[in-house]
Amino acid sequence: MANIKQIAADMGVSVATVSNALTGKGRVSAQMVARIKLRASELGYRPSLAGRALRSGQSGILGLVMPDLTNPLFPRIAQHLSLAADNRQVGILIADSRGNPDEQTQAINRLLDRGVDGLLIVPQKGTTPGLQSVPTVIINTASDPDNTVSADHAGGGKLIAEHITALGHRHIVILGVDRVSEVQRDRVEGMRMGLVTADTVLELWGEDGMDQLAGAIKNGATAILTTSDLMALRVQSHLIRCGIGVPNDVSLTGFDDLPFGLAMHPMLTTVAQDVEQIAKVAIEHLMRAIQGEQSQEKNDKIAMRLVTRDSTSLKRNTTSLETIK
Amino acid sequence: MANIKQIAADMGVSVATVSNALTGKGRVSAQMVARIKLRASELGYRPSLAGRALRSGQSGILGLVMPDLTNPLFPRIAQHLSLAADNRQVGILIADSRGNPDEQTQAINRLLDRGVDGLLIVPQKGTTPGLQSVPTVIINTASDPDNTVSADHAGGGKLIAEHITALGHRHIVILGVDRVSEVQRDRVEGMRMGLVTADTVLELWGEDGMDQLAGAIKNGATAILTTSDLMALRVQSHLIRCGIGVPNDVSLTGFDDLPFGLAMHPMLTTVAQDVEQIAKVAIEHLMRAIQGEQSQEKNDKIAMRLVTRDSTSLKRNTTSLETIK
DNA sequence: CCACGTTGATTAAACGTTTTACCAACAGGA
DNA sequence: TCCTGTTGGTAAAACGTTTAATCAACGTGG
Numbered sequence: 001m002a003n004i005k006q007i008a009a010d011m012g013v014s015v016a017t018v019s020n021a022l023t024g025k026g027r028v029s030a031q032m033v034a035r036i037k038l039r040a041s042e043l044g045y046r047p048s049l050a051g052r053a054l055r056s057g058q059s060g061i062l063g064l065v066m067p068d069l070t071n072p073l074f075p076r077i078a079q080h081l082s083l084a085a086d087n088r089q090v091g092i093l094i095a096d097s098r099g100n101p102d103e104q105t106q107a108i109n110r111l112l113d114r115g116v117d118g119l120l121i122v123p124q125k126g127t128t129p130g131l132q133s134v135p136t137v138i139i140n141t142a143s144d145p146d147n148t149v150s151a152d153h154a155g156g157g158k159l160i161a162e163h164i165t166a167l168g169h170r171h172i173v174i175l176g177v178d179r180v181s182e183v184q185r186d187r188v189e190g191m192r193m194g195l196v197t198a199d200t201v202l203e204l205w206g207e208d209g210m211d212q213l214a215g216a217i218k219n220g221a222t223a224i225l226t227t228s229d230l231m232a233l234r235v236q237s238h239l240i241r242c243g244i245g246v247p248n249d250v251s252l253t254g255f256d257d258l259p260f261g262l263a264m265h266p267m268l269t270t271v272a273q274d275v276e277q278i279a280k281v282a283i284e285h286l287m288r289a290i291q292g293e294q295s296q297e298k299n300d301k302i303a304m305r306l307v308t309r310d311s312t313s314l315k316r317n318t319t320s321l322e323t324i325k
Numbered sequence: 326m327a328n329i330k331q332i333a334a335d336m337g338v339s340v341a342t343v344s345n346a347l348t349g350k351g352r353v354s355a356q357m358v359a360r361i362k363l364r365a366s367e368l369g370y371r372p373s374l375a376g377r378a379l380r381s382g383q384s385g386i387l388g389l390v391m392p393d394l395t396n397p398l399f400p401r402i403a404q405h406l407s408l409a410a411d412n413r414q415v416g417i418l419i420a421d422s423r424g425n426p427d428e429q430t431q432a433i434n435r436l437l438d439r440g441v442d443g444l445l446i447v448p449q450k451g452t453t454p455g456l457q458s459v460p461t462v463i464i465n466t467a468s469d470p471d472n473t474v475s476a477d478h479a480g481g482g483k484l485i486a487e488h489i490t491a492l493g494h495r496h497i498v499i500l501g502v503d504r505v506s507e508v509q510r511d512r513v514e515g516m517r518m519g520l521v522t523a524d525t526v527l528e529l530w531g532e533d534g535m536d537q538l539a540g541a542i543k544n545g546a547t548a549i550l551t552t553s554d555l556m557a558l559r560v561q562s563h564l565i566r567c568g569i570g571v572p573n574d575v576s577l578t579g580f581d582d583l584p585f586g587l588a589m590h591p592m593l594t595t596v597a598q599d600v601e602q603i604a605k606v607a608i609e610h611l612m613r614a615i616q617g618e619q620s621q622e623k624n625d626k627i628a629m630r631l632v633t634r635d636s637t638s639l640k641r642n643t644t645s646l647e648t649i650k
Numbered sequence: 651c652c653a654c655g656t657t658g659a660t661t662a663a664a665c666g667t668t669t670t671a672c673c674a675a676c677a678g679g680a
Numbered sequence: 681t682c683c684t685g686t687t688g689g690t691a692a693a694a695c696g697t698t699t700a701a702t703c704a705a706c707g708t709g710g
Binding site for chain 2: 050092094238
């Protein structure tokens with residue numbers, strides 16, 4: 001627990017000189033800088049962030065507000081945010097908004113109480129946190145007005161739709177999880193853009209949609225595009241029970257590239273968010289805003305990446321189902 | 326940005342009195358306390374954590390060190406830790422050890438630099454972080470020497486093994502993921518304890534083990550106990566290809582109760598960690614240690630919970646496989 | 651020789667809080 | 681009346697850092 005005063009006394013020099021030497025500001029002779037730095041590291045000196053924060057008015061800490069754990073991207077985003085923050089010598093304080101908009105604002109307030117310099121918010125489904133007293137970046141909500149960075153969900157939908165049409169499929173089912181989610185709607189929107197060359201596109205939602213699947217396939221659908229890997233897993237289980245094979249009878253895709261997609265058989269074709277890039281850009285924007293520089297582009301969409309695996313294949317001319325018929 | 330000095334000036338009173346009134350220490354008349362509290366809330370006063378930290382030497386912040394994202398419990402633990410921390414008015418600063426023991430010590434150092442009052446560490450597989458300069462609690466590693474709180478992995482294994490023997494199964498396969506992981510070994514250990522009444526127990530590990538599965542079943546095994554839900558999913562996919570039905574021909578269990586277990590068909594029987602309790606106990610221990618009280622029990626095992634779903638069933642006298650044979 | 655710019659370092663204030671020591675006023679008991 | 685204890689409050693220091701203002705010393709050009 002060596003402090004600046006001890007180093008100063010130890011070397012017969014003033015505290016200001018030590019501070020200047022260590023931070024590189026002010027005017028100190030080169031050799032004095034060297035001697036001070038040496039002695040400081042010998043003593044294992046660690047500047048007190050509290051002292052610095054008090055003086056500078058900046059805590060060097062960002063607040064991260066995360067929704068409930070239904071978002072399976074949480075750990076990866078947090079991990080990469082933490083990495084990006086480390087590179088810039090700032091810390092990340094987490095808060096949990098527990099699925100509830102009220103808790104979300106409370107979480108934000110707790111972080112503000114702690115004096116964070118800025119906020120990273122992954123908002124609750126459908127909510128748009130208002131303007132805060134510190135610079136803020138919204139993560140991963142599609143069509144938000146203000147400073148937001150997000151995966152290009154629509155682009156991802158288009159990507160996977162183009163993949164499926166390139167394989168020759170012309171009768172497609174889109175299966176969404178939840179209509180209220182803006183993200184889900186964006187994904188579906190993108191899929192439709194990529195399906196302009198398709199003959200029929202059937203859009204289904206949720207549990208009910210699932211039940212109509214077998215019928216749709218009997219009517220000629222050869223590909224199912226879901227808006228979530230979890231949904232894709234459920235569809236696959238469902239199809240097996242109906243005696244429908246993936247990808248032989250019907251191609252199936254997910255969304256988000258969750259780890260279990262690799263454990264499925266066949267392994268799931270899906271589309272992945274570039275969480276690393278999202279985190280990097282988010283921190284960049286936020287730090288720029290904190291340093292008072294206005295960022296030119298208020299809205300940033302990070303491209304998604306197609307992950308081609310085994311659950312999609314070329315459209316066959318005669319499927320086993322047709323022979324059954 | 327009202328501070329204590331402004332409130333003091335505003336009310337014609339000294340800063341010490343304001344501080345005493347707001348913190349409840351010192352001697353201030355009841356009515357003065359009321360007046361000061363009122364005025365403070367009117368002005369939207371928020372105490373500066375920096376000032377307080379500097380004076381008290383305590384930051385009110387705990388550091389959380391997490392391993393790479395292969396641990397799917399990360400978000401839930403973090404979430405509940407954050408909740409438990411909120412209740413005690415402390416913040417949680419996250420750091421990522423990125424799968425690498427060197428990075429782990431670096432992450433710890435970064436947190437110490439930030440002046441955290443204590444550390445919560447979920448260690449890398451196989452590593453045991455040394456004694457730190459601040460109170461520390463290790464989370465979720467089984468047989469660690471010091472202050473650790475963890476799920477009772479062995480107990481969980483025993484639980485699921487007893488479930489399977491209660492269903493009448495007598496020829497069991499245990500399938501582990503990775504022999505290096507202490508957690509995995511503990512789970513297997515527990516399973517064996519629950520299988521004392523079984524006739525044959527075959528212990529397999531990893532990819533190779535998977536390949537021997539079909540053979541084992543031909544030889545009469547009727548239940549497969551895995552040490553991870555992910556593994557169970559892969560096994561199920563594998564068995565389907567071999568024409569082996571779950572649970573009709575063979576019962577299957579996972580470990581950890583990950584979300585996708587509900588999306589599988591049949592839904593996966595597994596065993597769940599009580600992460601909420603783990604988080605609560607961990608924070609309790611840590612706060613006690615920070616406040617200088619020695620906790621009596623250095624090691625805490627939190628019971629796991631059996632989640633019975635559809636992938637396990639009563640042992641049939643004649644399975645479809647036997648009729649095939 | 652003087653005015654002056656530069657270099658290297660110091661002094662002191664400031665950030666917001668907590669806390670110890672002190673003080674004034676007052677009441678009660680002897 | 682004097683001693684003592686209590687109550688309600690204040691003054692000032694302390695935590696560790698940064699930084700604006702100041703200063704001494706030392707050439708240097710005029």
